[in-house]
Amino acid sequence: MNRIEVKSIKTQYDYLDDYCIIDGKPITLYLDEFVRNDASCSLSDFPSLCGLLPAWSGKLLSRWENDFVWELIDSEEELNVPVLVCEDDCDLSCIVIMVHIRKAGDKVYWDRIGSLNHTNIDAQKERESGILCLEAYTDEDWEKYGDNIATEKYNSPEYWKWVDENSYEEYIRRLRNYTRPYMQKEENIEWIQRLNWVFDVKAYEAVIEYYRKLRNQ
Numbered sequence: 568m569n570r571i572e573v574k575s576i577k578t579q580y581d582y583l584d585d586y587c588i589i590d591g592k593p594i595t596l597y598l599d600e601f602v603r604n605d606a607s608c609s610l611s612d613f614p615s616l617c618g619l620l621p622a623w624s625g626k627l628l629s630r631w632e633n634d635f636v637w638e639l640i641d642s643e644e645e646l647n648v649p650v651l652v653c654e655d656d657c658d659l660s661c662i663v664i665m666v667h668i669r670k671a672g673d674k675v676y677w678d679r680i681g682s683l684n685h686t687n688i689d690a691q692k693e694r695e696s697g698i699l700c701l702e703a704y705t706d707e708d709w710e711k712y713g714d715n716i717a718t719e720k721y722n723s724p725e726y727w728k729w730v731d732e733n734s735y736e737e738y739i740r741r742l743r744n745y746t747r748p749y750m751q752k753e754e755n756i757e758w759i760q761r762l763n764w765v766f767d768v769k770a771y772e773a774v775i776e777y778y779r780k781l782r783n784q
Contacts (some may be wrong), residue, residue, distance in 0.1 A: 568674075573777045578618045579727055580654075585621055585781060587650070587774065589764060594650065595619055598664060601760040603677055610611065610662070610682055614742070615671035618652040618731045623775075625782025628657045633782065635742040640775060645669045647750050658747065660685070661768065665756055675771040683750060696719050696745035697737040698729065703744045 575583040575683045586593040599616045602608045610616060620626060623704050624638060627633045648668050653661035663683035668678040698705075698716055709717070719726045730737045749755055 623778040
């Protein structure tokens, strides 16, 4: 069984960030070593990956991206979950380091670590996956939107007026309807290393609660 905890570690930029520590070593250091040992990895051109931003810290630039990541963290499903992102962009548009996570009884498994491949994103489908993604509608959505915005065309003035006034609702829907399934497809992840890390669920939940408090500060 592997040990997991969180510690504030000084980054290469001389400030502190709160990182998952696995068996005494920061996840960023593992990642950097994995990439240095694989010249074919697309991240190998980066001088260092030790300054990446913890994706669970609540420090992503948009509230909807923070909320979306936490929906994945809290899910009981077997999922690919962002754990680190680019420290310059602080969002899901640049470097996104994913871990394949499974929860089973009193154990949590981190199977593999990899990088999200953005090249397969269909920008048009992503933009149309928000309030106009009618196949994702609940009964409540139909009652609320069925006779108004749901009938609008993408790119119409009425559509953009609605988006301007309801940006959170629009973008969290795009993340749920497009980004989440995109992240779960094998062809959209460049797997870097098989981990086979196994954590005690109570220790893992303590890490989650640490980040939850950090996020809510």
